[in-house]
Amino acid sequence: MNRRHALRHIALISGGLALIPSCDFSSDDILTAYEKLKVTTSEKELLGIISDTIIPSGEIRGALEIAVPDFILVMVNDCMEESTQARFMNGLRAFPSFAGKNFSKLSTKEREEKVLEGLHLEGENAPEDQKLNDVNFFLSTTKRLTIQGYMASEYIQTEVIPYSLIPGAYQGKVLIADIQKPRING
């Protein structure tokens, strides 16, 4: 295991609290597990609140409880081009100016409305302001990765909708009405 993997491992079991002293004199510590992003503790906290707004907890756990923000940062850090990473981080950093500094203190409904508002800033609604465009990009990426990380998590795939490596023999003509499953409510 190399240093980066070791750091990430610690980050995953400690909820991202793998910190090293940083020479950056700005606000707070940089999380070294995602070395390409230079994401800070408070930025990650904000990402956590947003992902938990997208998939909240309830009877079934939500995105934040099962560490989906870590997955999002891993994917952005490892699987995106530099320019895409920059847009994501710009959007994350511009989010407080879009949603207000007290976003985390808003009610669930208010937070959902803000996130939806940001998600709608595309296509015909695309703003002139590059920062707002980046906010939209950040939110749509975060939503996509929240869904992916949540549904393809150990928790969902073992406890909620158990995943089978053996899908069973092929049936080429099955009535949809015959395979409807009991509804799972989160």
Next chain:
Amino acid sequence: MANLNLRSKKERTYQAIVIGSGISGAWAAKEFCDLGVKTLMLERGRNVEHIKDYPTTNKLPYEFEHRGQVPEDIKNENPVISKCYAFREDAMHFFVKDKEHPYVQEKPFDWIRGYQVGGKSLLWARQVQRWSDFDFEGPARDGFAVDWPIRYKDLEKWYSHVEKFAGVSGNRDGLATLPDGEFLPGYELNVVEKYFAEQLKKNYGGERHMISARCAHINGNLDFFAQQGRAQCQNRNLCQRGCPFGGYFSSNSSTIPWALKTGNLTLRPDAVVHSIIYDEEKGKATGVRIIDRLTKEMEEFFADVIFVNAAALNTNAILLNSTSNRFPNGLGNDNGLLGKYVAFHNYRARVSGEYEGFDEYTTAGGRPTSGYFPRFRNVYKQETDFLRGYAAGFSAGRGARANTEGVGLELKNNLLNPDQYGPWYVGSHMMGETIPKESNYVALDPNLKDEWGMPQLKISVDYDDNDEKMVKDYIEQMTEMFTKAGFTNIRSSDSKQAPGLDIHEMGGVRMGKDPKTSLLNANHQLHAVPNVYVTDGASMTSTSTQNPSLTYMAFAARAAHHAVAESKK
């Protein structure tokens, strides 16, 4: 370079040497071992033992850090291999990384390689359709390449031989273009695929067919396959990780362990073949020089007969590098054609669409195959402005998707209860025959070398006008067939992908009747060095429109028996 042949020559002498442990090499070795021939199989890569060396085979989706996606750094370092559909987080370790094994692209060529015991047999798409005489007679009828020195009747019993052992599932479709074989029960087409097959028969006077593709998966005769330690395919569709059930055929699951069990096989991984040793006095090949992959030391092995099954282009490279006074331009290369007339399969075009019918139905479970169109163009006579034709894959599918609109509890509940069914998806891709040409060639670069001091292979292969016309025709014809079947939202695309990504590169050491125009005779022996056989893709005179591996297996088994019969004369 150190040359430490520390062990005595006797210890390094076998009756047969097979270069390469992929699908064709391991078949040759298995046949030799069954016939009591002491065989050395050389493999340039590391050992991969069945099950033990399949590290990802039972991983669940969440156990992959990037859920299957290849990280950007790896993609940037490996632009060629990253284009391959199977180069994903679960199977990256079975592919050659660009940097480790450089080659020269005189023209763009995506060379996809698997350097390990079992080679690409771990990774192949497992489609196994037989050739017919419509294929073998192609070059003679249409006046390209040279006439194949064999016909279907020469290969028929060997197709049966390898099918029975490898395990091939399929239906007896009774098509002249695609002879039936020794089949285990076939896999079912789904309701839309069956509908499409019926539509084709109706709309094209019974001349166009879409069948369930024959595939190298075990779907019956289980007691027989238990002798190989293999079991029923579980429809996992995770084949590229290596199958813990041995549900599909690979060298690793089948022929290699079988050959090892006879006690006649010595498997030597990490043996990068340098060249074949030619003895000018004896007038034959006497052995193989290797460079140990790890120590970089050279060692020599000896045998009466040598099979070259290093995968099509590397077989060319080995022969080109096997120079002597007698063969200054490569072993058996008296006519200067070694490395030339390389061809491949054209996979550029796709057509997709939707079908609104059978709306109340979907599919369940998994299957390891899909639909297949045998070639229908220019079969009985020349009828288009291009030579030959194409086969095509076809599949239809449908699945429940979740409504992903909005955020919050409603989104969460929708995600956990996917219940949205769009129309059926229908899709097809082409697999076109390309015409071998002298100008499509491979050669050794005179200057550049790899880590083992071996000359880098220079590849110069391209499409031609015939291929362009064929792409156009495939798109037109498939669009018409889709339209007549009532499919909607029909879209076509031409990826313009470089040759190579099809992973069906062939030729360079072609078979033929005349030593002046070919390298190998009807028994796969080099015309000029009859104790050297080539039975992999390098031996292909033309490419036709079947996935080629089954034919290589039949070639290897047939040639091994020929070599043993020769040795008894």
